[in-house]
Amino acid sequence: MGDKRQRARVQGSWAKSAQLPKGGARGRGEDSVACQPRAGCWGTGPQTFEFHQPAKPLREIPVEKVIEHAGEYQISQGPTGVSRLRLVPGFLSQEEADWMFSKLLAELPWSQKTNFKQGQAYEEPRLTCWFGELPYTYSNSTLQPNSQWHPVLVQLREAVEQASGCSFNSLLCNLYRDGKDSIAWHSDSEVSLGPEPVIASLSLGDTRCFSLRKQPGPEEDGDYTYVERLRIPLPHGTLLLMEGATQEDWQHQVAKEYHDRGPRINLTFRTIYPEPARAKQTQSDGQWGGQR
Ligand SMILES: O=C(O)CCC(=O)C(=O)O
Numbered sequence: 001m002g003d004k005r006q007r008a009r010v011q012g013s014w015a016k017s018a019q020l021p022k023g024g025a026r027g028r029g030e031d032s033v034a035c036q037p038r039a040g041c042w043g044t045g046p047q048t049f050e051f052h053q054p055a056k057p058l059r060e061i062p063v064e065k066v067i068e069h070a071g072e073y074q075i076s077q078g079p080t081g082v083s084r085l086r087l088v089p090g091f092l093s094q095e096e097a098d099w100m101f102s103k104l105l106a107e108l109p110w111s112q113k114t115n116f117k118q119g120q121a122y123e124e125p126r127l128t129c130w131f132g133e134l135p136y137t138y139s140n141s142t143l144q145p146n147s148q149w150h151p152v153l154v155q156l157r158e159a160v161e162q163a164s165g166c167s168f169n170s171l172l173c174n175l176y177r178d179g180k181d182s183i184a185w186h187s188d189s190e191v192s193l194g195p196e197p198v199i200a201s202l203s204l205g206d207t208r209c210f211s212l213r214k215q216p217g218p219e220e221d222g223d224y225t226y227v228e229r230l231r232i233p234l235p236h237g238t239l240l241l242m243e244g245a246t247q248e249d250w251q252h253q254v255a256k257e258y259h260d261r262g263p264r265i266n267l268t269f270r271t272i273y274p275e276p277a278r279a280k281q282t283q284s285d286g287q288w289g290g291q292r
Pocket residue numbers: 172174183188201210234252253254266268
């Protein structure tokens with residue numbers, strides 16, 4: 001738990017300890033010993049804690065909600081629109097998912113991308129590969145066009161398009177090699193994805209937790225302490241759709257884990273728009289994006 005989140009809970013102070021008479025109650029020799037800090041010694045005498053009622057009522061930190069059942073979820077509604085998730089556990093059968101996972105793990109051209117933050121290069125803590133006729137830029141580095149779709153991905157794209165009713169021209173594949181691989185808080189809000197993008201995310205391999213946090217209002221000054229949070233475990237073969245204002249109003253991440261995790265592949269189908277369509281939009285590239 002962050003410092004700030006803990007600090008909000010208790011207010012009070014340690015009452016002053018009983019004053020010793022000047023010169024001390026004990027002889028000089030004893031006094032000088034008592035004043036030496038010693039291991040396991042908490043100062044000069046018993047102290048009590050006094051609780052002071054805070055002047056302002058304490059602000060509740062919202063409890064993280066968990067979504068784990070199939071369904072459509074409206075997660076927020078605001079001036080920017082409605083944010084929606086659709087969760088389809090078992091989108092692929094165990095047998096199909098097992099077969100596709102081992103093919104894609106062995107046969108996709110996985111590599112580690114280098115991103116830039118304030119001019120400093122850093123390696124992404126996961127492997128990726130990109131499919132699509134157009135390049136995709138995020139975190140100040142570009143994935144080059146790649147039209148060599150693996151046949152398994154062509155088949156999956158069709159299945160995901162049919163289930164979602166949307167079409168996708170691109171795919172970002174992520175490989176989390178173990179529990180130490182991750183993706184940091186960000187939103188898929190690059191201008192090249194257009195307004196209100198639909199992102200279809202298919203998970204294969206070990207279960208990892210997908211977390212969302214709401215963008216704080218302007219009065220919060222960039223502080224995420226009190227924002228709403230959601231957690232969605234994504235098991236083998238699960239499809240998750242993010243729609244509406246989800247990318248504008250929420251951020252998502254897959255955090256590192258402290259328990260062992262096996263490899264996991266995540267396929268995020270997207271639509272990338274070419275330059276002329278982008279020029280019409282005003283949002284600056286990656287305004288809310290965050291560094292992944
Ligand atoms: O691995 C996941 O479930 C999320 C991937 C993701 O956030 C992304 O590719 O933008």
